[in-house]
Amino acid sequence: MAKGLPTRSENYSEWYNELVKKADLAENSAVRGCMIIKPYGYSIWEKMQRALDDMFKETGHSNAYFPLFIPKSFLSKEASHVEGFAKECAVVTHYRLKNDPDGKGVIVDPEAKLEEELIVRPTSETVIWSTYKNWVQSYRDLPILINQWANVVRWEMRTRIFLRTAEFLWQEGHTAHATQKEAEDETRQMLEIYAQFAEEWMALPVIKGAKTANERFAGAEETLCIEAMMQDGKALQAGTSHFLGQNFAKAFDVKFQDKAGNLEHVWGTSWGVSTRLMGALIMAHSDDNGLVLPPKLAPIQVVIVPIFKGDEQLDAISEKIDPLVKVLKSKKISVKFDKDDQARPGWKFAEYELKGVPVRVAVGMRDLESGTVEVARRDTLEKSVVPIEGLDAYIEQLLEDIQTNIYKKALDFRTENIFKIDTWDDFLVQIEKGGFLSAHWDGTSETEEKIKELTKATIRCIPLDTEEEAGSCVFSGKPSAQRVVFARAY
Amino acid sequence: MAKGLPTRSENYSEWYNELVKKADLAENSAVRGCMIIKPYGYSIWEKMQRALDDMFKETGHSNAYFPLFIPKSFLSKEASHVEGFAKECAVVTHYRLKNDPDGKGVIVDPEAKLEEELIVRPTSETVIWSTYKNWVQSYRDLPILINQWANVVRWEMRTRIFLRTAEFLWQEGHTAHATQKEAEDETRQMLEIYAQFAEEWMALPVIKGAKTANERFAGAEETLCIEAMMQDGKALQAGTSHFLGQNFAKAFDVKFQDKAGNLEHVWGTSWGVSTRLMGALIMAHSDDNGLVLPPKLAPIQVVIVPIFKGDEQLDAISEKIDPLVKVLKSKKISVKFDKDDQARPGWKFAEYELKGVPVRVAVGMRDLESGTVEVARRDTLEKSVVPIEGLDAYIEQLLEDIQTNIYKKALDFRTENIFKIDTWDDFLVQIEKGGFLSAHWDGTSETEEKIKELTKATIRCIPLDTEEEAGSCVFSGKPSAQRVVFARAY
Numbered sequence: 006m007a008k009g010l011p012t013r014s015e016n017y018s019e020w021y022n023e024l025v026k027k028a029d030l031a032e033n034s035a036v037r038g039c040m041i042i043k044p045y046g047y048s049i050w051e052k053m054q055r056a057l058d059d060m061f062k063e064t065g066h067s068n069a070y071f072p073l074f075i076p077k078s079f080l081s082k083e084a085s086h087v088e089g090f091a092k093e094c095a096v097v098t099h100y101r102l103k104n105d106p107d108g109k110g111v112i113v114d115p116e117a118k119l120e121e122e123l124i125v126r127p128t129s130e131t132v133i134w135s136t137y138k139n140w141v142q143s144y145r146d147l148p149i150l151i152n153q154w155a156n157v158v159r160w161e162m163r164t165r166i167f168l169r170t171a172e173f174l175w176q177e178g179h180t181a182h183a184t185q186k187e188a189e190d191e192t193r194q195m196l197e198i199y200a201q202f203a204e205e206w207m208a209l210p211v212i213k214g215a216k217t218a219n220e221r222f223a224g225a226e227e228t229l230c231i232e233a234m235m236q237d238g239k240a241l242q243a244g245t246s247h248f249l250g251q252n253f254a255k256a257f258d259v260k261f262q263d264k265a266g267n268l269e270h271v272w273g274t275s276w277g278v279s280t281r282l283m284g285a286l287i288m289a290h291s292d293d294n295g296l297v298l299p300p301k302l303a304p305i306q307v308v309i310v311p312i313f314k315g316d317e318q319l320d321a322i323s324e325k326i327d328p329l330v331k332v333l334k335s336k337k338i339s340v341k342f343d344k345d346d347q348a349r350p351g352w353k354f355a356e357y358e359l360k361g362v363p364v365r366v367a368v369g370m371r372d373l374e375s376g377t378v379e380v381a382r383r384d385t386l387e388k389s390v391v392p393i394e395g396l397d398a399y400i401e402q403l404l405e406d407i408q409t410n411i412y413k414k415a416l417d418f419r420t421e422n423i424f425k426i427d428t429w430d431d432f433l434v435q436i437e438k439g440g441f442l443s444a445h446w447d448g449t450s451e452t453e454e455k456i457k458e459l460t461k462a463t464i465r466c467i468p469l470d471t472e473e474e475a476g477s478c479v480f481s482g483k484p485s486a487q488r489v490v491f492a493r494a495y
Numbered sequence: 496m497a498k499g500l501p502t503r504s505e506n507y508s509e510w511y512n513e514l515v516k517k518a519d520l521a522e523n524s525a526v527r528g529c530m531i532i533k534p535y536g537y538s539i540w541e542k543m544q545r546a547l548d549d550m551f552k553e554t555g556h557s558n559a560y561f562p563l564f565i566p567k568s569f570l571s572k573e574a575s576h577v578e579g580f581a582k583e584c585a586v587v588t589h590y591r592l593k594n595d596p597d598g599k600g601v602i603v604d605p606e607a608k609l610e611e612e613l614i615v616r617p618t619s620e621t622v623i624w625s626t627y628k629n630w631v632q633s634y635r636d637l638p639i640l641i642n643q644w645a646n647v648v649r650w651e652m653r654t655r656i657f658l659r660t661a662e663f664l665w666q667e668g669h670t671a672h673a674t675q676k677e678a679e680d681e682t683r684q685m686l687e688i689y690a691q692f693a694e695e696w697m698a699l700p701v702i703k704g705a706k707t708a709n710e711r712f713a714g715a716e717e718t719l720c721i722e723a724m725m726q727d728g729k730a731l732q733a734g735t736s737h738f739l740g741q742n743f744a745k746a747f748d749v750k751f752q753d754k755a756g757n758l759e760h761v762w763g764t765s766w767g768v769s770t771r772l773m774g775a776l777i778m779a780h781s782d783d784n785g786l787v788l789p790p791k792l793a794p795i796q797v798v799i800v801p802i803f804k805g806d807e808q809l810d811a812i813s814e815k816i817d818p819l820v821k822v823l824k825s826k827k828i829s830v831k832f833d834k835d836d837q838a839r840p841g842w843k844f845a846e847y848e849l850k851g852v853p854v855r856v857a858v859g860m861r862d863l864e865s866g867t868v869e870v871a872r873r874d875t876l877e878k879s880v881v882p883i884e885g886l887d888a889y890i891e892q893l894l895e896d897i898q899t900n901i902y903k904k905a906l907d908f909r910t911e912n913i914f915k916i917d918t919w920d921d922f923l924v925q926i927e928k929g930g931f932l933s934a935h936w937d938g939t940s941e942t943e944e945k946i947k948e949l950t951k952a953t954i955r956c957i958p959l960d961t962e963e964e965a966g967s968c969v970f971s972g973k974p975s976a977q978r979v980v981f982a983r984a985y
Contacts, residue, residue, distance in 0.1 A: 034562045034626065035569070036613065041626055044557035044641060051558060067534035068541060073615075073646055073662050074526045074585075077592070081600045091592035091601050095564075097615065098588045098603065100650040102567070102581035110571045111581050113588065113612055122603055123526065125563075125587065125615070136524065136531055145837075151534060156563055156646065160590040172563050347635075 007359045012293040017237045021288055025166050028296045028360050030283065038164035038171030045360065046283065048304040050174070053282060054154065056206050056301075057176065060198050066150045066178060071132050073156075074123035079131040083256040086130065089223020093160040095125040095171075125158040130224060130249070130275055133179045134257040141181060141271055143262045148191075149181040167284035168241075168495050175279035181254075181271045183263065188272035192248040195276040196229040199244035207282065208299035208412035209233050209289050210419055211243060212441075212490060214466025219450050222275075226250035232465040232490065234419045235288040238439025240465045240492035243285050249273035284495070290384075290411055296361025297384055299411050300404040307333060307340040307400055308362045312350045312369035319344060322368055325393060332397045338404065358383060363407050364400055368393075384411050425488070432479050432491075436460045441492045445485035447478035456480055456491070465490045497849045502783040507727045511778055515656050518786045518850050520773065528654035528661030535850065536773065538794040540664070543772060544644065546696050546791075547666065550688050556640045556668060561622050563646075564613035569621040573746040576620065579713020583650040585615040585661075615648040620714060620739070620765055623669045624747040631671060631761055633752045638681075639671040657774035658731075658985050665769035671744075671761045673753065678762035682738040685766040686719040689734035697772065698789035698902035699723050699779050700909055701733060702931075702980060704956025709940050712765075716740035722955040722980065724909045725778040728929025730955045730982035733775050739763035774985070779905055780874075786851025787874055789901050790894040797823060797830040797890055798852045802840050802859035809834060812858055815883060822887045828894065848873060853897050854890055874901050915978070922969050922981075926950045931982045935975035937968035946970055946981065955980045 010027060011019045025031055030046030033039075042050065058068070074097065080087045101117030104110075126132065133151075140146060154176050161169050178195060182188040196213055203209045211231035221228040225247035233243045251270040254260070259271045290297040300306050309330070311322040326342060333340045341362075343353055350367065357365055361383060368378040378396065381388045384407050391399055422440035426432045435442055446452060446464065457463050467489045478485050500517060501509045515521055520536030523529075532540065548558070564587060570577045591607030594600075616622065623641075630636060644666045651659050668685060672678040686703055693699045701721035711718040715737035723733045741760040744750070749761045780787040790796050799820070801812040816832060823830045831852075833843060840857065847855055855871040862868050868886065871878045874897050881889055912930035916922045925932055936942060936954065947953050957979045968975050 034622065035566060036562045036564045036622075039562035039564060041562065042560040044559045047559045048557065050560075067538065069534045069537045070532040070540075070664065072524045072526045072529035072531065073648065074529060076525060077601065077603075079525070080592070087592075087601055091594075094590065094592050095587045095613070096589040096592065096603050097585045099586040100584065102570070102577075102584050102586065102614070104581075111567065111577055113567075113586050123585070124592070132524065132526075158563065174560065 007293070007295045007355065010293065010295065010359075013236060020293070021284075022166065024287060024291060024295060030287070031166055033166060036171075038161060040166050040170050040172070042174075042280070045304060049286070049298070049302055050280060050283060052302045052304070053202075053206070054176075057198075057202055057278065058152075058154075060202060061152050061176075061178065064194065064198065066152045066180075069151045069153055070155070071129050071136065071153060073126055075126050075129075075132045077122045077124055079135055080124055082131060083224045083252055086224035086256075090127045090159070094127060095158045095160055097123040097125065126155070127157055127159045128275075128277075129153065129155070129157075129177055130179065130253050131257075134253040134259060134273070137181050137271070138257050138259045141259055141261050144183045144264055147181055147183045147261060147271065148187065149179075151180065152176055152178040165284075165495075167280055167287070170280075173280045175277050177277040178275060180274045181259070182273070183261065183269075183271070185250075185272050188250075188274050189248055192227070192229060192246045192274045192276070195274070196231065196244075196246040199246065199276070199278060200231050202278075203231055203233065203243055204412065206299065206301050207286050207289075208301075208408060208415060209243070209285060210412065210416040212466060212468055213470065214468040214490065216245075216466060217450070217453055217464050217489075219453055220463065222247045224249060224252050225275075226252065229469070230466055232492075233285055233289060234415075234422060234441060234492075235285070235495065236418065237288075238422050238441075238492075240441065240490075240494040241281075241285045241288070242465070242494065243282060244276070244278040246276035247274060249275060289415055291361065294386070295359030297411065298361035298363060300363045300408045303361065303363050304339065305341045305357075305360070305362050306338050306404055307364045307366065308353075308357045309340065309342045309366040309368065310350050310353050310357075311342075311344060312367060318370055319346070321370065321373060325373060326368060329393070329396055333400065336397065336401060338401065364403055366396075366400075382407055384414070426479060427476070429479055433460065436462050436491070436493065439493070441465070441490050443488045444479040444491055445476035445487075446489045447481045447483035447485055449481075452478060452481050461493050462491045463494055465492050465494060497783070497785045497845065500783065500785065500849075503726060510783070511774075512656070514777060514781060514785060520777070521656050523656060526661075528651060530656050530660050530662070532664075532770070535794060539776070539788070539792055540770060540773060542792045542794070543696070544666075547688075547692055547768065548644075550692060551642050551666075551668065554684065554688065556642045556670075559641045559643055560645070561619050561626065561643060563616055565616050565619075565622045567612045567614055569625055570614055572621060573714045573743055576714035576746075580617045580649070584617060585648045585650055587613040587615065616645070617647055617649045618765075618767075619643065619645070619647075619667055620669065620743050621747075624743040624749060624763070627671050627761070628747050628749045631749055631751050634673045634754055637671060637673045637751060637761065638677065640668075640681075641670065642666055642668040655774075655985075657770055657777070660770075663770045665767050667767040668765060670764045671749070672763070673751065673759075673761070675740075675762050678740075678764050679738055682717070682719060682736045682764045682766070685764070686721065686734075686736040689736065689766070689768060690721050692768075693721055693723065693733055694902065696789065696791050697776050697779075698791075698898060698905060699733070699775060700902065700906040702956060702958055703960065704958040704980065706735075706956060707940070707943055707954050707979075709943055710953065712737045714739060714742050715765075716742065719959070720956055722982075723775055723779060724905075724912060724931060724982075725775070725985065726908065727778075728912050728931075728982075730931065730980075730984040731771075731775045731778070732955070732984065733772060734766070734768040736766035737764060739765060780901055781851065784876070785849030787901065788851035788853060790853045790898045793851065793853050794829065795831045795847075795850070795852050796828050796894055797854045797856065798843075798847045799830065799832045799856040799858065800840055800843050800847075801832075801834060802857060808860055809836070811860070811863060815863060816858060819883070819886055823890065826887065826891060828891065844871075854893055856886075856890075872897055874904070916969060917966070919969055923950065926952050926981070926983065929983070931955070931980050933978045934969040934981055935966035935977075936979045937971045937973035937975055939971075942968060942971050951983050952981045953984055955982050955984060
């Protein structure tokens with residue numbers, strides 16, 4: 006295991022915190038709850054952004070930018086929305102500082118008080134729907150398919166780096182449609198895109214489902230979500246897609262003339278994923294040696310470590326390896342040939358393991374003689390001796406294998422940790438052990454809340470695409486038509 | 496000229512405002528001074544971002560992310576920095592709203608007052624240098640070469656869309672170095688990158704220079720800048736690169752052990768360009784018909800407008816044009832084949848002219864017979880009849896020609912509007928006519944301020960890379976070693 010990194014079994018929570026720090030992903034800032042995303046962490050986020058952005062654009066969405074600040078009165082316009090966000094808002098009340106007349110430093114200038122306070126956006130539905138009002142007159146102005154990459158602020162009391170921070174980065178899609186069906190289809194389409202991204206890029210299997218009324222986005226008619234399982238068996242909500250009905254259109258009076266000439270309220274959706282995905286990525290795959298990154302999101306996919314003494318040996322190795330580096334780069338594989346002579350190979354091995362580089366190639370003088378190198382894969386820690394001849398094709402295939410294997414490992418883990426639970430006694434036992442509990446629920450908020458109170462488990466989702474199955478609620482015994490997923494969650 | 500768009504000669508300022516609106520680039524929001532960047536405008540900004548980001552990465556920089564909020568006490572640590580920014584800060588004082596006990600709506604919860612107020616970042620030197628303190632111990636930790644894409648807020652009293660807004664988007668580079676020379680080289684390198692970007696991508700000729708002490712960034716030892724000329728003869732500062740000396744290192748106690756074992760303060764730079772560049776792009780090239788976009792930044796480079804009646808004619812045209820579209824796309828040329836049958840060709844022509852699409856191809860039934868199309872270029876409004884055979888290569892070349900021509904036109908305009916001025920009388924006459932005035936200056940702030948007071952002209956920069964020339968100050972008559980550039984500015 007990596008130096009100074011607790012093992013997962015010792016202390017999963019500390020393992021995560023230390024890993025984020027030691028792998029140079031992020032750190033806490035001087036401002037409570039706000040994080041600094043360091044270059045290595047940010048480069049993973051950039052890869053996520055690029056992949057998602059391409060998927061959004063392929064499905065007809067455009068990016069735009071709306072203000073950071075929301076007038077306080079806007080928040081109040083949608084009743085359940087303000088209820089959901091008012092308690093965790095950063096509020097701007099003044100627009101100027103001045104020198105402290107009593108000494109050094111600066112104070113807020115009491116004369117520079119805003120007439121109406123501004124809220125730092127916790128999400129942008131209100132400011133965006135107040136704008137859509139001016140953009141929409143006729144059915145010809147619809148649909149509006151807009152996404153925004155932005156920072157948002159929610160003043161959380163208990164924060165955790167990447168998972169729950171006061172400021173975080175995200176994308177928020179906000180679409181407007183002429184019909185209910187079109188908006189519902191959009192909601193579902195974006196959920197599918199999130200699921201596809203999680204599985205194909207993050208190697209993270211997810212359960213697609215609907216939230217219960219209790220867990221819905223404040224202002225939505227329906228919230229769809231993807232839920233992933235972490236290695237401690239807890240759930241992490243990795244993305245949400247909301248069908249807003251006509252709620253925000255009504256709150257902001259957004260109407261359009263349909264083909265028949267009638268004035269109707271517009272239908273809306275919103276959907277988002279955030280830097281929380283970084284937390285999911287780390288917690289789903291990494292091990293006691295450090296990060297394990299799926300190749301598609303790894304900033305460095307291949308590191309080549311020469312083992313040498315003196316410039317002459319390094320030159321001999323470089324002569325063989327430089328052309329390989331060139332070929333790998335031409336295949337869009339990101340490769341680092343680490344010629345640094347200040348650090349020892351063993352130190353480098355540990356460092357790149359900690360940072361989750363998927364493939365490590367070690368090559369020394371004896372390897373040159375035999376025409377081979379040692380290839381180590383990060384996911385299984387297996388080492389192989391591989392001919393230099395054809396190494397580029399070998400590595401290309403290996404990266405694909407690693408991507409697939411990481412996904413499969415996470416999927417197997419999840420499969421082993423989903424339990425069909427049919428009695429309350431079993432529920433109480435299993436929830437302490439962890440994992441997802443697939444159980445019947447009577448559909449009432451009362452039961453849902455009681456279960457949460459007794460076990461800290463919440464209904465993660467009502468899975469989509471599963472068959473109905475008659476049964477009785479695991480808690481109340483009342484009839485139920487479908488199993489839902491219970492778990493403790495991040 | 497475009498419908499409802501004032502001409503530049505009628506009212507340059509209104510022409511700009513209306514153009515921004517009519518071309519769907521941006522609009523003002525409900526929050527004073529904060530803009531909404533609409534999809535068409537944002538897609539230009541995205542192209543700028545991509546090009547700049549590539550240039551930053553090629554020169555060894557990485558992206559990262561630092562908090563939106565800055566503790567008030569941080570701002571005060573660098574004396575001239577706080578002086579420069581305290582008067583235009585958005586201040587967060589509370590972190591919660593609550594229901595108004597006296598009625599409907601929400602109010603700021605007085606019990607949720609922050610112990611220390613937070614400033615919404617106007618720029619991030621303070622929060623970043625407070626972090627670098629923890630990152631730097633030894634010369635081996637240097638240089639740090641970091642860039643951040645972010646939103647910032649400066650509470651400007653008079654705002655103008657893109658040019659001066661309360662919130663704007665930008666990138667801010669923040670680097671830390673072991674030696675003065677390395678930091679100075681970095682400052683100059685980034686200025687060169689900005690100049691290269693302006694000229695090669697924006698087709699905007701710029702003058703590289705140094706700011707006078709009066710106009711320096713608050714906290715910098717030296718500020719380099721690029722200055723561009725708009726079509727009304729006014730100057731626009733398009734980017735700045737600051738040599739910070741050891742000012743922020745001293746304010747935040749950032750020291751490193753050098754190779755000899757001595758503890759030294761770190762040397763710093765910072766540099767940035769913002770959505771202001773959008774304003775520069777619009778004002779430099781556009782005409783009374785609308786936007787003129789350089790092809791390298793145009794979201795749509797080529798639009799093809801079919802002229803047809805009924806599906807049969809459209810099918811016949813599509814049969815010829817679809818393969819062309821495919822070829823253009825394979826050459827990474829962004830092309831739109833506008834088959835919409837609701838709008839007339841004439842309306843489309845005006846619309847794409849307004850939006851600055853560099854190349855328009857019109858094709859009707861008679862064109863098919865003759866095997867030609869009509870190609871119109873946006874920059875000169877010239878039309879040519881061109882064979883369909885080989886049209887892709889023709890367009891490829893034409894896009895390059897347009898890029899070059901737009902640059903040349905702006906350069907010629909600037910050349911015609913830079914005036915060597917040697918007497919105060921000439922200065923007073925010319926400054927009213929507009930343009931850049933190249934004149935001798937005695938080097939004192941007193942003279943600089945007096946000239947500004949009398950004429951509203953500021954010293955835009957002391958040009959780099961120009962020869963020294965002995966002369967006497969245009970205002971005071973005192974000796975001067977070099978001409979500087981005076982102009983009225985945005």
